[in-house]
Amino acid sequence: MKVNSGVAGGFFSRLWALVKKETRQLLRDQSNLMIGIGLPIALIFIFGYGVTLDVKDIKLAVVTTQPSEQTDDVVSAIRLSPYFKPTIMTSFQQAKKALRARDVEAIAVFDDTFAADLAAGHADVQLIVLGSDATRASSIRTYFSSLVGTWAQKRADRSNIASHSAGGVTVIPRIWFNDANTSTWFIVPGLIVLIMTLVGTFLTALVMAREWERGTLEALFVTPVRPTEIILAKIIPYFMVGIIGLVMCVLASTFLFHVPIHGSFFILVIGSVIYMLVALAIGLLISAKTRNQFLASQLAILVSFLPAMMLSGFVFDLGNLPTAVKLIGMLLPATYFIELLRTVFLAGDFWPIILKDLALLTLYAVVLLGLARMLTKKTLD
Amino acid sequence: MANIKQYFQFIFNLCQKEFLTVLKDPSSRIILILPIIMQSILFGYAATFDLKEVPYAVLDQSNSQASHDVLQKLKGAGLFNQVATLHGSDEVADVIGNQEALMVVYFPADFADKLGQGEASPLQLIVDGRNSATANAVVGSFSTITLAYNASTDISSQLPITVKSRAWFNPNMETRWIIMPGMIAALSMIQTMMLTALSVAREREQGTFDQLLVTPSLPSQILISKAVPSILIGLVQSTLVLLICRFWFDIPFQGSLLVLYLGLFLFTLASVGVGLSISAVSLNMQQAMLYTFVLLMPLMLLSGYATPLANMPDLMQDITYVNPLRFSISIVRRVYLEGATLADVYTEMLPLILIAAVTLPVASWLFRHRTS
Numbered sequence: 001m002k003v004n005s006g007v008a009g010g011f012f013s014r015l016w017a018l019v020k021k022e023t024r025q026l027l028r029d030q031s032n033l034m035i036g037i038g039l040p041i042a043l044i045f046i047f048g049y050g051v052t053l054d055v056k057d058i059k060l061a062v063v064t065t066q067p068s069e070q071t072d073d074v075v076s077a078i079r080l081s082p083y084f085k086p087t088i089m090t091s092f093q094q095a096k097k098a099l100r101a102r103d104v105e106a107i108a109v110f111d112d113t114f115a116a117d118l119a120a121g122h123a124d125v126q127l128i129v130l131g132s133d134a135t136r137a138s139s140i141r142t143y144f145s146s147l148v149g150t151w152a153q154k155r156a157d158r159s160n161i162a163s164h165s166a167g168g169v170t171v172i173p174r175i176w177f178n179d180a181n182t183s184t185w186f187i188v189p190g191l192i193v194l195i196m197t198l199v200g201t202f203l204t205a206l207v208m209a210r211e212w213e214r215g216t217l218e219a220l221f222v223t224p225v226r227p228t229e230i231i232l233a234k235i236i237p238y239f240m241v242g243i244i245g246l247v248m249c250v251l252a253s254t255f256l257f258h259v260p261i262h263g264s265f266f267i268l269v270i271g272s273v274i275y276m277l278v279a280l281a282i283g284l285l286i287s288a289k290t291r292n293q294f295l296a297s298q299l300a301i302l303v304s305f306l307p308a309m310m311l312s313g314f315v316f317d318l319g320n321l322p323t324a325v326k327l328i329g330m331l332l333p334a335t336y337f338i339e340l341l342r343t344v345f346l347a348g349d350f351w352p353i354i355l356k357d358l359a360l361l362t363l364y365a366v367v368l369l370g371l372a373r374m375l376t377k378k379t380l381d
Numbered sequence: 382m383a384n385i386k387q388y389f390q391f392i393f394n395l396c397q398k399e400f401l402t403v404l405k406d407p408s409s410r411i412i413l414i415l416p417i418i419m420q421s422i423l424f425g426y427a428a429t430f431d432l433k434e435v436p437y438a439v440l441d442q443s444n445s446q447a448s449h450d451v452l453q454k455l456k457g458a459g460l461f462n463q464v465a466t467l468h469g470s471d472e473v474a475d476v477i478g479n480q481e482a483l484m485v486v487y488f489p490a491d492f493a494d495k496l497g498q499g500e501a502s503p504l505q506l507i508v509d510g511r512n513s514a515t516a517n518a519v520v521g522s523f524s525t526i527t528l529a530y531n532a533s534t535d536i537s538s539q540l541p542i543t544v545k546s547r548a549w550f551n552p553n554m555e556t557r558w559i560i561m562p563g564m565i566a567a568l569s570m571i572q573t574m575m576l577t578a579l580s581v582a583r584e585r586e587q588g589t590f591d592q593l594l595v596t597p598s599l600p601s602q603i604l605i606s607k608a609v610p611s612i613l614i615g616l617v618q619s620t621l622v623l624l625i626c627r628f629w630f631d632i633p634f635q636g637s638l639l640v641l642y643l644g645l646f647l648f649t650l651a652s653v654g655v656g657l658s659i660s661a662v663s664l665n666m667q668q669a670m671l672y673t674f675v676l677l678m679p680l681m682l683l684s685g686y687a688t689p690l691a692n693m694p695d696l697m698q699d700i701t702y703v704n705p706l707r708f709s710i711s712i713v714r715r716v717y718l719e720g721a722t723l724a725d726v727y728t729e730m731l732p733l734i735l736i737a738a739v740t741l742p743v744a745s746w747l748f749r750h751r752t753s
Contacts, residue, residue, distance in 0.1 A: 051683075126544075128546070134556055135430065145544045177510045186511060206667060322426050347509075
C-alpha cells in the first residue's frame with residue numbers, strides 16, 4: 001500500500017517539478033513570449049483592421065469625351081458613393097497612362113454618344129479593370145454595375161418611364177450568419193486556429209527539437225522521470241500559452257470586432273482544448289522525428305502552419321477546390337476546427353456539424369498523442 | 382591589386398564554407414527544394430475565390446410555371462446542384478446551418494401573380510454567410526441567372542444602361558493568376574529569411590562566431606559571405622516557382638526576365654539584410670527563428686499577397702511601405718502579367734534598395750557590437 005501511494009505521489013511531484021522547470025524555461029526567453037503573446041496581439045490587429053476583402057476608396061478614372069447633363073449626373077452619383085474616388089479625365093489616352101502608373105485602378109468610359117444613346121433608350125458604359133488585381137477588380141466591377149444600374153433606375157423613375165422597368169424577377173439576398181456581411185466576421189474566428197497552430201505546433205516543435213539537438217533530453221532520461229511525464233511537462237506550459245492566445249482572441253473578437261457567439265461557449269472551449277492537444281501532438285511528433293531545430297521549424301511551417309492558412313478553408317473555401325486538393329484539406333485537423341469555430345461563433349449550435357467535428361478532432365488528438373508518446377522513448381542514438 | 386584579389390579570395394572561401402553548412406545535410410537540401418515545388422502546385426490549385434459547385438435547396442410555395450422556369454435556368458447553368466426540396470420555411474435553418482446546402486431559393490406564394498401583373502416579383506435567396514467571400518460570389522452568380530431569365534421573358538425589363546466591362550492583363554479574372562506570381566516572391570522569402578537569420582545565430586550558439594571575428598576577415602567580408610548563399614538559394618527557389626507558374630499553370634509571361642530578376646535580386650538582398658539583422662541580435666538559433674517568424678507573419682499579411690492593399694485602412698497602408706514583400710509582389714505581378722518595363726517599376730525598386738542599404742550595414746555593425 002505504502003509503495004503504491006509512493007508511486008502515485010512520485011508521479012505528481014516529479015511532474016510538478018518538471019512543469020515548474022519548463023515554465024521557467026519558457027518565461028526566461030523573451031522570444032518565446034513574443035511568439036506566444038506578442039504575435040497573437042499583432043495578428044488580431046492585422047486581421048481585424050488590416051486584412052479585409054471589403055472594398056473601399058476605389059480610384060476610378062471617369063472618361064467623358066463629351067460632357068453632357070447626363071454624364072454630369074452620373075459622375076455626381078459616382079462621387080456620392082462611399083466606395084468610389086473618381087477623377088474626371090477627358091481623353092482615354094490620359095486614363096490609360098494613369099492606369100499604367102497605378103494612379104487609378106479602373107477606367108469608366110462614357111463615350112461621345114452616351115447622352116444621345118440614353119435618350120434613344122439604351123446606352124453602354126465601358127469599364128476597364130485591372131485583372132492583375134483580380135480580387136479587387138471583381139468587387140469594383142460589381143460595385144460599379146450596381147451603382148450605374150441604380151442611377152439608371154432612379155433616372156427612369158424620375159422621368160416617369162418607370163412602369164416598364166419595374167417588372168421581372170428581383171432577388172432579395174439574405175446572407176445568414178454574417179449580418180454585417182464583412183470578411184472580418186469570417187476571418188477572426190479562423191485566426192484562433194492560426195494562433196493555436198502557431199503556439200502548439202511551431203513553438204513546441206522548435207523547443208523540443210532544441211532539447212533533442214543539444215542532448216538535454218538525454219540528461220532527463222537518466223533521471224527517474226518517465227517519458228509520459230516528460231511529455232506532459234512539456235505540454236502543460238505551452239498548453240497554457242495557447243489558452244491565453246485563445247482567450248485574447250475571443251475577447252478581441254467579442255469586444256473589438258463585435259463578432260457574435262451564437263453557439264454555446266462551452267463547445268467553443270471544449271473544441272479549442274482538443275485542437276490545442278492535436279497541435280501540440282504534431283509539434284512533439286515533428287521534433288521527435290527530426291531532432292534538429294532548423295528542420296523542425298521548417299517542417300512545422302510546412303505541414304501545419306501554411307496548410308492551415310491555405311488549405312483549411314481559412315481564406316479559400318474548400319468547396320471551390322479541385323477534388324484532389326480538397327481531399328488534402330480534409331485530412332487537416334485545422335479544417336474541422338475552423339468549421340467548428342465558424343459554426344459556433346456565427347451560426348449557432350448545429351449539432352450534426354459540431355458532433356462530427358468534435359469526434360474527428362478527438363480522434364486526431366488520441367492517435368497523434370499516442371504516436372508522440374511512442375516516439376519519445378528513453379533511447380540514445 | 383593583390384589586396385583586392387585577396388579580399389575576394391577570402392570571400393570566396395567563406396562562401397564555400399557557408400554553402401557547406403547549409404547543404405551538407407541531405408534533409409536540409411530536400412527541405413529547401415521539394416516543399417517549394419509541392420506548395421506552389423498545391424496552393425496554386427487552392428488559391429481560388431471562383432465557385433466550383435453550389436449545393437442548393439428549393440422552397441417553392443408558388444409552384445408555378447414561372448418558378449419552374451427560373452429553376453430550369455438554374456439547373457442549366459451547371460454551377461448549381463440541387464440537394465433538397467423543402468416543404469416549409471422551418472426547414473431552412475437546418476439545411477443551411479448544417480451545411481447541406483449553401484443557399485436556399487425561396488419563391489413566395491404570390492411570386493407568379495406579381496410577375497404576371499408586371500410588378501417586381503421578389504424571390505428570396507438565403508445564403509450561408511460563414512464564408513462571406515463565397516456568399517457574395519453565390520449571390521452574384523445567382524443574380525446573373527435571374528437577369529438572364531428576365532431578359533428572356535420581357536425585353537422591356539432590361540435597364541436602359543449596360544456596363545460592359547473588360548479586365549486587362551487577366552481577362553478571366555482568375556485568382557490563380559494573381560496568387561501564383563505573388564508566390565514567386567513570397568514563398569522564397571520564408572526560407573531565405575530563416576536561413577539567413579540562422580547563419581550568424583548558429584555560429585554564436587556554437588561559439589564559432591568569436592573565432593571568425595579573430596580571423597583577419599573584415600566585417601564586410603563576413604557580411605558578404607553570409608549573404609551570398611542565401612541570395613542564391615532565394616533566387617533558385619523563385620526560379621522554381623516561376624517555372625511552375627509558366628509551364629504547369631500556363632500563366633502567360635508578358636514582361637522581361639531581366640527586369641523580373643533585377644526586382645527579385647533587390648528583394649532577396651533586402652530580405653537577407655533583414656534576416657542578417659535578426660541574426661545579429663539573436664543569441665541563439667531558437668531566438669533567431671522565433672524572431673524571424675514573428676516578423677514573417679505580418680510581412681506576408683500586409684503585402685497585398687492574398688488581400689488587396691487598397692482595402693486596408695490608410696494607417697495600415699502607410700505601415701506597408703517598410704515591407705519589402707509589398708514592393709516585390711507588386712513588381713513581380715506587374716512585370717509578369719502586365720509586361721511592365723523598368724521605367725514602370727523602378728519606383729518600387731528604390732524602396733528595396735533603401736531597405737537593403739539600411740539593414741546590411743546595421744547587421745554588419747551589430748556583428749561586432751552585440752556581445753552575448
